[in-house]
Amino acid sequence: MLNSPKSPFASKTIWGAxxxxxxxxxxxxxxxxxxxxAETLSQLLTGIAASAAGAVAFYGRIKANAPIKLTKG
Structure with missing residues (x-):
């Protein structure tokens, strides 16, 4: 069963393709x-994508203009 959607860049299937x-x-x-x-290349591409996504998230948090606030739904 599939849960919540994710970015294509987070998909091992996409990187395998x-x-x-x-x-x-x-x-x-x-x-x-x-x-x-092929397996090594797929793992390498997945690792590069995960590292890039983490770097973008880190950069985005540093450059953000507003704090993160969790609110009750």
Missing amino acids: VAAVIIGLLNLLGYATSEAD
Whole structure:
């Protein structure tokens, strides 16, 4: 069951698909790749995306003009 929506950049499925496209292009260009290469590339892309998202969130909080306030719903 799917819960709340998330950004495509947080989706391992999206990054796996990106890795598959890159691996496919590399194969078309004559570079031999394995299933392990695809998994490694997918993990690398996921890590880069997570790091970038964290950096943007951190920067946004530093530059924010208003404090965070939790209110009762």
